[in-house]
Amino acid sequence: MDICSNLGRNVKRIRLEKAWSQEELAFRSGLHRTYVSGVERGKRNPTVIVLQQIADALEVSASRLLEIES
Template structure:
């Protein structure tokens, strides 16, 4: 069954949602995850594909389970 959403946009908007809920900047999320701020920005905009390793790094930095970054809400 095909879906009508872009997985990169969905993932990125969820990263942004959880980051804002946590009250941290992109720069802080980048530092906590060991990634670059411009990479976090591109992920949040849905313009960057992301590896499984980096998904785990971001989820750990946000203190959430990885699957939550893929939920449609």
């Protein structure tokens, strides 16, 4: 699985664990909802600074968002 798809899967899973909408995550991370949707679908290629914004919003490490789940 490519890094963007893996990232998207991790973001979505952690967001759902928090029972947040994409809107909520977008608001908390200072990103647009459509951008969050694109990240979750593996269609975006964020920079590490944007990755950190998403990680901070989800209260996990940026490294965690790139981990490959078995």
